[in-house]
Amino acid sequence: MAQTLLQVEDLHTQFFTSRGVVRAVDGVNLHIDVGETLGIVGESGCGKTITALSILRLVPDPGKITSGRILFRGNDVVKMDDEEIRDFRGNDVAMIFQDPMTSLNPVTRIGSQIEEAMTAHKRFTPELAKSRVIELLTRVRVPSAEQRARDYPHQFSGGMRQRAMIAMGLSNEPSLLIADEPTTALDVTVQAQIIQLMKQLNRELGTAMMLITHNMALVASLCQRVVVMYAGRVVEEGPVEQIFKSPQHPYTWSLLRSVPRVDEARKDRLVSIKGLPPDLTNAPPGCKFHPRCPFVVDRCKVEEPPLGEVGPDQVARCWVLMRNVSEADIATAKQSSISVAAAEKLKAPAADIGGKAGS
Amino acid sequence: MQAAEKAPVTAVVSDPVILRVEDVYKHFPIAGFGGLAVRAVDGVTLEIRRGEALGLVGESGCGKSTLARLITALLPVTSGKIIFEGQEITKMRGARLRRMRRKMQMIFQDPFASLDPRMTVGDIIQEPLDNYGIGSGRERQRRVQELLRLVGLNPNFTNRYPHEFSGGQRQRIGIARALAVNPSFIVCDEAVSALDVSIQAQIINLLQDLQREFNLTYLFIAHDLAVVRHLSDRIAVMYLGKVVETAGRNDIYDHPQHPYTRALLSSIPVPDPEVERARAPILLKGEIPSAVNPPSGCRFHTRCPIARVPGICSEQEPLLEPHGQRDQLAACHFAGEK
Amino acid sequence: MALAQPALEQAVDWEVAEQQIGLWQDAWHRFRGNRLAVLGAVVIVFLILVAFLSPLLVHLGIIVSPTTQQVENIEVGPGQAGHLFGTDELGRDTLSRLMFGSRISLSVGILVQGIILPIGLAIGLAAGYFGGRIDNLLMRFTDIWYAFPDLIFVLVLVSVFGPNLLSIFGAIALVGWVGLARLVRGQVLAIKEKEYIEAARSSGSPPLKLILKHLLPNALGPIIVTVVFGIPSAIFLEAVLSFLGVGIQPPTPTWGQMVFDGYEAIYANPSSVVFPALSIGFTLLAFSFVGDGLRDALDPRMKR
Ligand SMILES: Nc1ncnc2c1ncn2[C@@H]1O[C@H](COP(=O)(O)OP(=O)(O)O)[C@@H](O)[C@H]1O
Numbered sequence A: 001m002a003q004t005l006l007q008v009e010d011l012h013t014q015f016f017t018s019r020g021v022v023r024a025v026d027g028v029n030l031h032i033d034v035g036e037t038l039g040i041v042g043e044s045g046c047g048k049t050i051t052a053l054s055i056l057r058l059v060p061d062p063g064k065i066t067s068g069r070i071l072f073r074g075n076d077v078v079k080m081d082d083e084e085i086r087d088f089r090g091n092d093v094a095m096i097f098q099d100p101m102t103s104l105n106p107v108t109r110i111g112s113q114i115e116e117a118m119t120a121h122k123r124f125t126p127e128l129a130k131s132r133v134i135e136l137l138t139r140v141r142v143p144s145a146e147q148r149a150r151d152y153p154h155q156f157s158g159g160m161r162q163r164a165m166i167a168m169g170l171s172n173e174p175s176l177l178i179a180d181e182p183t184t185a186l187d188v189t190v191q192a193q194i195i196q197l198m199k200q201l202n203r204e205l206g207t208a209m210m211l212i213t214h215n216m217a218l219v220a221s222l223c224q225r226v227v228v229m230y231a232g233r234v235v236e237e238g239p240v241e242q243i244f245k246s247p248q249h250p251y252t253w254s255l256l257r258s259v260p261r262v263d264e265a266r267k268d269r270l271v272s273i274k275g276l277p278p279d280l281t282n283a284p285p286g287c288k289f290h291p292r293c294p295f296v297v298d299r300c301k302v303e304e305p306p307l308g309e310v311g312p313d314q315v316a317r318c319w320v321l322m323r324n325v326s327e328a329d330i331a332t333a334k335q336s337s338i339s340v341a342a343a344e345k346l347k348a349p350a351a352d353i354g355g356k357a358g359s
Numbered sequence B: 001m002q003a004a005e006k007a008p009v010t011a012v013v014s015d016p017v018i019l020r021v022e023d024v025y026k027h028f029p030i031a032g033f034g035g036l037a038v039r040a041v042d043g044v045t046l047e048i049r050r051g052e053a054l055g056l057v058g059e060s061g062c063g064k065s066t067l068a069r070l071i072t073a074l075l076p077v078t079s080g081k082i083i084f085e086g087q088e089i090t091k092m093r094g095a096r097l098r099r100m101r102r103k104m105q106m107i108f109q110d111p112f113a114s115l116d117p118r119m120t121v122g123d124i125i126q127e128p129l130d131n132y133g134i135g136s137g138r139e140r141q142r143r144v145q146e147l148l149r150l151v152g153l154n155p156n157f158t159n160r161y162p163h164e165f166s167g168g169q170r171q172r173i174g175i176a177r178a179l180a181v182n183p184s185f186i187v188c189d190e191a192v193s194a195l196d197v198s199i200q201a202q203i204i205n206l207l208q209d210l211q212r213e214f215n216l217t218y219l220f221i222a223h224d225l226a227v228v229r230h231l232s233d234r235i236a237v238m239y240l241g242k243v244v245e246t247a248g249r250n251d252i253y254d255h256p257q258h259p260y261t262r263a264l265l266s267s268i269p270v271p272d273p274e275v276e277r278a279r280a281p282i283l284l285k286g287e288i289p290s291a292v293n294p295p296s297g298c299r300f301h302t303r304c305p306i307a308r309v310p311g312i313c314s315e316q317e318p319l320l321e322p323h324g325q326r327d328q329l330a331a332c333h334f335a336g337e338k
Numbered sequence C: 001m002a003l004a005q006p007a008l009e010q011a012v013d014w015e016v017a018e019q020q021i022g023l024w025q026d027a028w029h030r031f032r033g034n035r036l037a038v039l040g041a042v043v044i045v046f047l048i049l050v051a052f053l054s055p056l057l058v059h060l061g062i063i064v065s066p067t068t069q070q071v072e073n074i075e076v077g078p079g080q081a082g083h084l085f086g087t088d089e090l091g092r093d094t095l096s097r098l099m100f101g102s103r104i105s106l107s108v109g110i111l112v113q114g115i116i117l118p119i120g121l122a123i124g125l126a127a128g129y130f131g132g133r134i135d136n137l138l139m140r141f142t143d144i145w146y147a148f149p150d151l152i153f154v155l156v157l158v159s160v161f162g163p164n165l166l167s168i169f170g171a172i173a174l175v176g177w178v179g180l181a182r183l184v185r186g187q188v189l190a191i192k193e194k195e196y197i198e199a200a201r202s203s204g205s206p207p208l209k210l211i212l213k214h215l216l217p218n219a220l221g222p223i224i225v226t227v228v229f230g231i232p233s234a235i236f237l238e239a240v241l242s243f244l245g246v247g248i249q250p251p252t253p254t255w256g257q258m259v260f261d262g263y264e265a266i267y268a269n270p271s272s273v274v275f276p277a278l279s280i281g282f283t284l285l286a287f288s289f290v291g292d293g294l295r296d297a298l299d300p301r302m303k304r
C-alpha cells in the first residue's frame, strides 16, 4: 500500500454572508498518496478552489472551516497554530493559481521573488540562494535562466510566468503541489509545455500533485486518480482509467460527454447538462444533482444517496448508477432542445420581414 | 432535414461561395512609432461556402478577432477586398453598409460585455428589428418572444436586464439578437469559450440545431480545436496574421500538411487516459512572436520543428497552395514532411 | 467569471422567482442605503425650499428684508434684539441675508452646471465618438483652455464684462466645461470599445442612435456625479470672487460676499462671518455626500 500523504476527512467550509450560509465545501473526504497525481474536476462554483484553500488554511473571509480534519502526514492542519501553519505552507505544500500575475509582485524581479520564497524558510548564503534560483528556473525550463531571473513579471509571457510560479512553488521542495486551473489562461501549445513540465517534475522529484480543473482531458493526461465534485460534495472518485471508461455517476458521465474530442470525427450530439449548478446557500433536497439529472427517479428527490462502492477503488454517490440506465434513456438525454414550433414561426418568408435599412 | 428546404432563399443560390476574402491586410499603427504597426491580419485569402461552417483556429493574438471584425465591416481594411454575396463590402459605407449587415450577424465572445447593461433583454433583441423597420411594433414584440422561445428562454423575460441572467443565458440572448433579422451568415467569435463546460455543450448544440433549421452559414472562431472540429465542416488555421492551412475537418486532423497544424493538434489533450498515455505532443519552442515585426520568410520558422534555417524557410515566404487531400491548402515549403 | 448564481435556468420550469429590479431602481435602493447621501439630499432640498420661500417670508413679515438697515442694531450678536443670527455692520439681519444669499449661491451652482452640461456633453461626445482629426482638434482646444488658471480666466472675463450675474455665471461655466468634456470623452472612448457597441453596430444601428441609446446612458453615471460635484465648486468659486470683490455686487447678498464683508470685523462681530462660512461649508458637504452616494449607487458592481 502506498503511504498516505494527505487525508481530508468530512471537511466543511462555509461562507457566512448576508444572503445566508454558503456551504462551499460540504463534507468532503479525499486523500492523496505520496508522489501521486490527483485530479479534482467539476463545473465552476462546485467548491474545488475552496477545498484547496481549506487545505492550506487560506479560506478568505467570510469563510471558515466549520468542521472536519485535514491530516498531513498524520498532523491535523485545522488544529495547527500560526507558526506550524506557516511552516506547513512554506515547506510541505505549494499552490499555483490560474492567473500567475495576481500572485507575483509586479515591482520585484522574478529571481528575488523566488529567493524570498526560499530564504524565508531556510538559511542559505546569498550566493547559494542565487545559484539555487537559477537552478530552479532551469528546472522549469526557463531559457537563459540567469538573465531572465533579473526580469520583472511583466516582461514574462503568460506561460513563462506560470513557470516562474511553479519554480517558486518548488523552491522549498514541497511534497505536495496544488495547481488550481494552472493552464486555463494559456494557449494550447503553451498548455502542452506546462503539462509536460508538471509530468516531468512529478517523475523526477516525486512531488505529489493535486490538479484542479474543469478540463477532463487534462486530468486524463496528468492524473492517476480523479475526484469529481458537485455542489460542495464528492460525487464520484476512482482511478482515472475506470472513471473515464465506466463513469457511474450521471454527473461524471455528462461531464465526459459534454466535451467533443479532437481525435474523433463528429458522430454524436454533445450531452448538455440542463440548467445551472445549485445555489450553495440553498441546495436542493435529496441528491443535489436531481434537478439537472436526466436519469432521476423519485427517491433522488427526497433522500441523498451515500458514497457507495461501485468498482475496485471506485465510489459514486447515486441511487441509479450509469450501469443501470437503459440505452433508450441515454438517447433521450441527448435529444435536441430547440423549440421547433418557434423555429417554424420565425421562418417568415423573406418579403414578410422586408423593410429598409436605416432609421 | 426537410425544414431546411422551407428556409427562406434570399439570394442567388447559384454561387456556392457566400463570402470571399481576397488578400486582406489590417495593420494597426502604433502611435508615436512612425511607421511601425501591429500586422494583425497580414494577407489573408479565404472562401466560405453557402451553408457550411468554417472553423478558424490559432493561438491568441494571431488575428482571428480582427479578421472577424473586418468581415463584418466593424473595422475598415488596410487593403484587400471582402466580397459578400457578390458585393464588395469593403467599399460600402453608411446606409448601404447597414442594409448589407442585415444578412450578416455576429455572436460575441463575452456574454457579459456584449449586451448593453442599461437595456432590457426585449429592447436588445428588438433593436435590429427596429433598425431595419421590420414589422409593426406588435409584430416585433411577438417576434422577440418567439426568438426567446427558440433559444430556450422564457418569452416573458423581455423586461429583464442582462445582469439578471447567467452567462449561458446571456449567450442565448446574444444568439436571439443575431437571429432576429433572419441573417444568412453568422460570425461566432469565441462564442462558447467563456462558458463553463456543460453550458458550452448547450450552446454548441443550439448553434448546430439552428444551422440545420435555418440553413445558416457560420464562421466559427475558437482556440479550442476540439470544439471547432465538432462544429465545422472545414477548418482554417491562422498563424501570426496569415492562414497557413485549410482543409476539411477530418482531413486536417488525419493528414495535417503544415507543421504548425500538426503541432497544434498534437498539443491538445484528449479525454481518454489510454490515448493520453500514448500521445506524444510536438512541443513548440517558446511562444508566438510579435506581430509588429514578424520573422522573415516563413513566419513560423522560429518555432518550426522541421525548419531549414538558414535556408529557404527564413528567406522565402511559402504560398498557400494545394497539398495533401482534395480541397486542402497549406503554406509550407516542406508541406507534409515530418 | 460569475460564481454560481441562484438557479435561474431550472430543469423543469423556467419561471423562477428572481426579483425583478431595474438598474435605476437598484441604484435608488443603494442610494437610500447610504445615510450620509440621504442626509445631504435632505439638506439640499431644504436649501432649495429656503431659496424659493424667502421672498414670501419677507412678504409675510416673518423675516426682515435683507437690505433693511437698522442703525440702532448694528453688529448685534446672535439672538439679540430679535435677530436670531445677529446683524452686520450696517444693521442688516444676518439670517435674512443668509436666506437670500442661498438664492444666488444655489443658482450659481445649479445654473452653471446647466450651462456646462450641454457644452461638455457635445464636445466630449463628438471628440470621443468620431475620434481622429475631430478628436485631435477638440482636445488640443480643451488642453489650451485647461492650461489657463481658472481664477485668472474668470477674473479677466468678469472685469471685461462687469460683475453682473450673467457674466459671472458665464465665466464660471466657461472654466467648468473642460473637465466635463474630458470626462465624457474618456467615458465614450472606453465604452466605444465595448462589445455591446459593436453588437449594436452590427445590428445596423446608425451613429446617432449609438450615441443616444448606448453611449450616453452608459456614460451617465460618472457624468451625473461630476455635475453634482461641480455644484459645490461653482458655489465656492463664486464665494472666492465675492471675496476678491469682483463677485455679485452689493447690496444683493451672496454667501461669499457676506464672508468678505464680515471678515473685516471678524473679532468684533464673529457671527457675521461664521454663519455664512458654515452655510458654504455645509452646502459643499451636502453636495459632496450626494455625489459620493450617487457614484456608489450608479456603480452596478457595488452590491447593496
Ligand atoms: N469569498 C466568498 N464569499 C462567499 N462565497 C464564496 C466566496 N468564495 C467562494 N464562494 C462560494 O463557494 C462556492 C465554491 O467556490 P469555488 O471553490 O471557488 O468553486 P470552484 O473552484 O469549484 O469553481 C461557490 O458557490 C461560491 O459562490
Ligand SMILES: Nc1ncnc2c1ncn2[C@@H]1O[C@H](COP(=O)(O)OP(=O)(O)O)[C@@H](O)[C@H]1O
Pocket: B028, B038, B039, B040, B058, B059, B060, B061, B062, B063, B064, B065, B066, B067, B291
Ligand atoms: N484595435 C487594435 N489596436 C491595436 N492592435 C490591435 C487592435 N486589435 C487587435 N490588435 C492586435 O492585433 C493582433 C491580433 O489580435 P486579435 O485579432 O484580437 O487576435 P485573436 O482574436 O486571434 O486572439 C494582436 O497582436 C492584438 O494585440
Ligand code: SF4
Pocket: A249, A250, A251, A287, A288, A289, A290, A291, A293, A294, A295, A296, A297, A300, A305, A317, A318, A319, A320, A321
Ligand atoms: S441519485 Fe438520482 S438524481 Fe442523483 S445522480 Fe443519481 S440518478 Fe441522478
Ligand code: SF4
Pocket: B258, B259, B260, B298, B299, B300, B301, B302, B304, B305, B306, B307, B308, B313, B318, B331, B332, B333, B334, B335
Ligand atoms: S516553410 Fe519551413 S519553417 Fe515554414 S512551416 Fe514549412 S518547414 Fe516550417
Ligand SMILES: [Mg+2]
Pocket: A045, A048, A049, A050, A180
Ligand atoms: Mg476555482
Ligand SMILES: [Mg+2]
Pocket: B064, B065, B066, B190
Ligand atoms: Mg480573439
